[in-house]
Amino acid sequence: MQEIWANIIRYFDNNMDAYFAMLRQHIGISLRVLIISTIIGLSTGILCVIFKKQQKWIITLFQTLRIIPSLAILVLSIRFLGIGMGPAIAALTFLAIPPILMNTVAGLEKVSLFVLETAKGMGMTPLQVWLKVRLPLAFPMILAGIKTATVEIVASATIAALIGAGGLGQIIFQGLSTRQTELLLIGGISVAIMSLGAVLPLNLLDRFLQRYRNI
Numbered sequence: 001m002q003e004i005w006a007n008i009i010r011y012f013d014n015n016m017d018a019y020f021a022m023l024r025q026h027i028g029i030s031l032r033v034l035i036i037s038t039i040i041g042l043s044t045g046i047l048c049v050i051f052k053k054q055q056k057w058i059i060t061l062f063q064t065l066r067i068i069p070s071l072a073i074l075v076l077s078i079r080f081l082g083i084g085m086g087p088a089i090a091a092l093t094f095l096a097i098p099p100i101l102m103n104t105v106a107g108l109e110k111v112s113l114f115v116l117e118t119a120k121g122m123g124m125t126p127l128q129v130w131l132k133v134r135l136p137l138a139f140p141m142i143l144a145g146i147k148t149a150t151v152e153i154v155a156s157a158t159i160a161a162l163i164g165a166g167g168l169g170q171i172i173f174q175g176l177s178t179r180q181t182e183l184l185l186i187g188g189i190s191v192a193i194m195s196l197g198a199v200l201p202l203n204l205l206d207r208f209l210q211r212y213r214n215i
Helices: 002-050 052-067 070-081 085-110 113-121 126-163 169-178 181-214
Strands: none
Touching (some): 002 126, 002 169, 002 181, 052 085, 070 085, 070 126, 085 126, 126 169, 169 181
């Protein structure tokens, strides 16, 4: 065990700049995917609630896509997008959309019909009902879906290294190929800490909103 810790210290002594470069790449990929998947998942969820007849097949489609392993989607994406960041973002986006979509639909449909009718009775337009009543009330559940997606994105972004998109996965795959336990620990622990760190701001936002709602 002492030898492993010595190797970890030696790695950071010799590769600190490279490590931070991979960390920045990992964060960059994760942020891009989170923004894209949130926009698609949220907007698609709203459309599912507005157009009830199409809701079932849209949800079924995205649930089916989620069953497909990210690696398989990555291979298919390479055929059309080549190697690099493009296919990695595409594969991770397909993985991240379903929890955001499902929670958006569940949160919006959970809003009481009585509350919506009351808002209309107060003279609110349909757009105002959505912006001032329905979306704010559904936001805690939507945020829970975004949290789930965030953890999945950060953890799964390691596959980006397979196609030259960079990220902390490079350390993990190097450790696997060379059977160096210290590299597996560095990569794995780094990704785990990133996952927790990425969710922390969302947890703080959730707590703040809960306090605000209780005032």
